Amino acid sequence: MQNNQQIVVKVPATTANLGPGFDCLGMALNLYNEIHMSLAPSTTIIVEGQGADNISTDESNIVWQAARRVYEKLALPMPQISLKLVNQIPTSRGLGSSAAAIVGGLVAANQLAGNQLSQEELLALATEMEGHPDNVAPALLGGIVISVVAEGKVHYLRLEPPEDLSTVVAIPDFELSTRAAREVLPQLVSLQEAIFNLSRTALMVGALCQKRLDLLTVAAQDVLHQPYRAPLVPGLVQVIEAAQRAGALGVMLSGAGPTVIALTGNCQEEVAAVMEKTFLESGVKCHTKILKPIVDGAVVL
Known part of the structure; x- marks a missing residue:
């Protein structure tokens, strides 16, 4: 893999619950965060847009944490990476900003590491990090997602949203x-x-x-x-x-x-x-x- 390869991932906002579907229904919306990730001589994190003033730019950053989870899963050493986060999703407002950060970090790092993890494995990691799948599932999969965690596994059904909704x-x-x-x-x-x-x-x-x-x-x-x-x-x-x-x-x-x-x-x-x-x-x-x-x-x- 070339050290100058830059991965760019676009992740949608999500709305969860959809009223009564507490912790089990979620839907992807056309508002996006972008994660730019590449290998680098030393780790740097830049945040632009929503949350630029209060999102951490050290290794406590949730996107960096998600990337580390991918390398841990693959039993590989965590490399030094350059991260640029371009955020349109407002933070702590109920539109899945943390889910977008987790999913974006996982998908980008998986791509950087050779795309070795399946979508199901990424969903499992995202659910583990977020604590429940209702936002991370539609952020990863798109559409409307019904998700249930049973015996440590995420079971889901994905629906196409009605076109006139x-x-x-x-x-x-x-x-x-x-x-x-x-x-x-x-x-x-x-x-x-x-x-x-x-x-x-x-x-x-x-x-x-x-x-x-x-x-x-x-x-x-x-x-x-x-x-x-x-x-x-x-x-x-x-x-x-x-x-x-x-x-x-x-x-x-x-x-x-x-x-x-x-x-x-x-x-x-x-x-x-x-x-x-x-x-x-x-x-x-x-x-x-x-x-x-x-x-x-x-x-x-």
Whole structure:
């Protein structure tokens, strides 16, 4: 392998849960981070774009950590590498920035080391690093992914998103760590709440498979995590209701939040304006993006 070979990997943002599918549903979106990786005389890490001011540039960097996991898996010494991260995905907002970093680091390092690990092996490493597969699976595989960890193995089904499905993401101007958002969740839920989410998760998957976008309003409902996280995101309930009145098909927290994602048909501009206005009425500045679900996950350019 030539020392000057540069690997460039493009990894998409992801939205997890899709309402009721807590820790098991995720979808890739057309907002990207790029990882540039090459062998070098000494390790250097440069971060551009989102998170440039607070992402570490030493060996605690999550992309570097992911690269090291690949070399450990291959029983090879970790080489000195040059890393440049060009980030469009905002950090700690519920759009899979850490998943993109992990998947990008794994895919780039695997390519640099001769492409010896399979997609399944990369997914297993990514899930091990992230702790759950709901974001890393669509970041790696693209599309909509249902994922389950059983006996240490990730089992998944990948669906093609409906072509006429679009999304609006309202991204508040504050960060919310996944850890903080998990700490507010109860350890036990009632049978009624379990049935509520099970039925809607099944309906969500069926609606996406059969392109029944009219069912998404009911399918997007959740009682397992959103009610408990609402106090962490001022205006959440009002934003969801306002976006639905503006024509959104289903509205929910993206991952652990604070981003709110609306699944839409062709009323994106109206929904975006209403979400921004309603957040502002609760004292939260945000910016909106219209994003499309995508079929491709991480790609080596």
